[in-house]
Amino acid sequence: MSTKWRKAKVALGLNLCMYVPGTHDDFSPSLDADGRFSDASTVSPVAGKSDSDHSTATSQIPSSSGLRFSKVGSRSSKKTCAICLRTMKPGHGHALFTAECSHAFHFHCIASNVKHGNQVCPVCRAKWKEIPVQGPSSDLIHRKARINSVDWPQDDAWMTVLRRLPTVRMDSPRQIPSIFHSSEPSVFNDDEPLDPQPELLEKNSPAKDAENSYAETLEIKTYPEFSVLPSSACHENFTALIHLKAMFTRMSTNNTTLPISNQTQCAPVDLVTVLDVSGSMAGTKLALLKRAMGFVIQNLGPSDRLSVIAFSSTARRLFNLRRMSDSGRQQAIQAVNSLISSGGTNIAEGLRKGAKVLEERKEKNSVCSIILLSDGQDTYTVTGPSGANPKPDYQSLLPSSINGGMGCQIPVHTFGFGVDHDAASMHSISEASGGTFSFIEAEDVIQDAFAQCIGGLLSVVVQNLSVGVDCLHPGVHINSIKSGSYKSCLSSDGRGGSIEVGDLYADEGRDFLVSINVPTGHAGEKTALLKVGCVFRDPISKEVVNLKAQEVTIQRSENVGGCVVSIEVDRQRNRLQAAEAMAEARGLAERGDLGGAVSVLENHRRVLSESVAAWAGDQLCIALDAELKEMKERMASRRVYEASGRAYVLSGLSSHSWQRATARGDSTENTSLVHAYQTPSMVNMLARSQTMPLGGPSPSPPIRPGRAFLPSPQPR
Known part of the structure; x- marks a missing residue:
């Protein structure tokens, strides 16, 4: 036993230096200050325990080398796996792995640990020169590896594969002191100066003509609920759709659309x-x-x-x-x-x-x-007058700068x-x-x-976007603006309104529904109902841009058969109504009425299936139905709702209210609804994440989208 402890001490003593990659190729994102995966091997907390409970259960004892050891780990023995705490015996259907520091584990336990970036012994914290990698299904199997030549037991289908780790650079900087005990300035005005290169590029860019440079930065489209209405009819709740999209292209001077290819200039973050x-x-x-x-x-x-x-x-x-x-x-x-x-x-x-x-x-x-x-x-959190610790009110606890x-x-x-x-x-x-x-x-x-x-x-192309809506026909008044979480307001006379949208990513869209009253008209005339304009700031040039307003118009006719509802308007109405059903179901679930919550979701699925857009096979309707079904399943019981249902519903509400992609549940691709809000930049970055080898270097930073200010074509 003393020999094994000496080996562990030697292994620990050789790994007191920080490993910092010198180049992108040397980068290993999971290494910590000691060249080890700090805390990666500590036993995970038991579900339901608080942080304080867990800290007590896994209290750490500092050693003479400044490293920390887990009390749980110190109790493990050669007959018990330190990860799953179950008995290890050859012939029981589980392969065993004995590390170079002499500690043994179930092979599938330690292979899973290594897969998530842990390359140190869970017991003695010694860094391994070779790590176990799971068999053919592992994403590491294609790397340089070798079959373990030592006679370790292999009782089942697991194949013991080892991957040699890179040698630690002994000339690297020393370990960083504990972050909670290091000095910190009282004022954070020590930020590194901005990169002067973007300003230089801006000065050297060709002169920008507002109509050409920004014509395709932001697209405005409007859709009336019905394109034709009877001249004798009036509508009290007629719906108009405002569609905005930040474009990924630019118009050249000869009115041809050019894709962005070579230009990488984009707003820094x-x-x-x-x-x-x-x-x-x-x-x-x-x-x-x-x-x-x-x-x-x-x-x-x-x-x-x-x-x-x-x-x-x-x-x-x-x-x-x-x-x-x-x-x-x-x-x-x-x-x-x-x-x-x-x-x-x-x-x-x-x-x-x-x-x-x-x-x-x-x-x-x-x-x-x-x-x-x-x-x-x-x-x-802040305690109340009675000494109780109520649920935190982050609306009031948030710093004023975050709230504007x-x-x-x-x-x-x-x-x-x-x-x-x-x-x-x-x-x-x-x-x-x-x-x-x-x-x-x-x-x-x-x-x-x-x-x-x-x-x-990393792809913001529009900032401080504000939408203005004004009535054109003297008999038209705005009843309401459906803008989700975006702030909107109406004038006192109902003749105008505005929506504060903020930033848009490249290729990101926003849809808002405006409810108005439409008076009677004259047969054969074209009635202009609303005017929609936009103002935004360009994040590169800092210029304030006013885009030409678009109008919402309808045709009046003496005899109109069946009025055809706009698919675009119906699609967005379905999205808003689905979000309202989710919010209602969540309220019922929080009050303990899970049965009522499930009933609300199921009823709205039926309503959704009968909509015009659903009959037309609209993909957003299909995705909304799948999301409502998933939420219903996550409200099957109080335990399931507390564990994942509440968070899943809230992430869905956040996504719909801001019309922006969020991660849901166990994947960022678990429903097709995610793709309704994903932008190409998000998809590309996701692809980079999912194809990056475990523990390997990340590819060079991607080309970031932006508006290219291309020179005007020279005359021939």
Whole structure:
């Protein structure tokens, strides 16, 4: 036994240095500050336990080398697998794996651990030079590997495969001190200066003619509910659709549409990620979070800036807002890999510090956003007068800058991780700030969820978009504007209205329904009902653009047979009504009436199937029906609803209210509805995430969409 401990100590002593990749090829996003996958092997928390409970159960004892050992791990023996805690005996149908540090495990247990990025011994924390990889189905089988030549037992169909790990660079920087004990400035005005290159490109760009340069930046279309109405009839609730789409093309001077191919200029981003590193994140969760952050870091461009806030019982800024140049990426990866998990969950403090980074920066990129991830309930909320700890009201706890107090709103895109997070609070944060809420049910899709989000953030082509609606006919008045979570208002006389839309990603659309009254008319005349105009800011040139207004018109006729409903209008009406049914069902479920909630969802599925768009085979109707069915199944019992139903419904409501893609359940592709809001940039970033080899380097940053200011063709 003493010999084995000496081997473990030697292995630990050789791995006290940080491994930082020198190039993209050396990048391994799951490595931590010691060249190990920090906390990746700690036993995962038991479902239902709080962070404080878990921290007590897996309290860590510091060793002389500054490393941490799990009490759970120290009790394991050669006859018990330290991962599943079950007996290990040859001949029981499970292959056994004995590591170079002499500790043994079930092969399928340790192979699964390695698959999620853990390359250290769960017992002694020694870094392995060779790791077990599961058989032919593994995505690592195509890499350089060899069959284990040592005579380890193989009692079943598992094939023991080992992959040799890269040698740790001994000249790398030393381990970063604990992030919660390092010094931190009182004012976050130490952000790295902006990249001057975009300004240089802008100055050298050809002169921009508003009509040519912006004609295809934003597309406006309008659709009346009926294109022809009887002249003698009046309608009290006539619906008009406003369709907006940020385009991915530009019009040249000869009126031909040119795709963007060579131009990579796009609005740079200031991104702050606020990450939960409480005790419940220990183990595979933290390892996968580090890997996901590695993907984000590798896919930000040199003009984009990133800062990372880690929070548990308190919050700490890991590094200042800095550009993701080659050196910036290395430093960011090093800082993220230094994360360890412990303590409770103080979401409000993490948000406060994340907002502080953006509030106090000296220079500002055109686009800014916060990404918040948490897997637990907030344990540090404000207490009430009676000493009770009520549900947190994040509407009031959010910093004023996030709510628009600094003149612009900072969207917070929240990610509820696992079944124990507070979905209602995370959804409340996103709604209050103008962000989206995503539900990450399965641990291994966290990177895909992040990829989809940053795919959008890196493709902003329209900012501060505002839509104005005015009545043209003297007898027309606006009854209501259906705009989801977007702020809308009506004039006191009902003759005008507006919608504050904000930012649009490349190829992203928005649809709004306006209800008006239509008076009688004269046969044969064409009646202009509404005028729709848009104002927005170009994120590259900073110019304010006024687009030519579009009109909503109808034809009046003496004799009209059956009025044909516009498929476009009916499709969007179905979307809004489905969202209303989801909200109603959620309200019933929260009050304990799951039967009533299921009945609401089932009734709306029937109504949806009888709509004009459904009869026409509309894909959005099919996707809405599938989503309603999924929600009904997740309300089958109180246990299922508490575990995943509530979060699934809230992520769906967030997606519909903002008309933006969110992660749902255990995948970002679990229903075709996701594709109704996904943009090409999101799809491309998802593809990069899903094809990136486990533990391998990420490809070079993708070409980002933007509007190309192409020179006018020269005369022949």
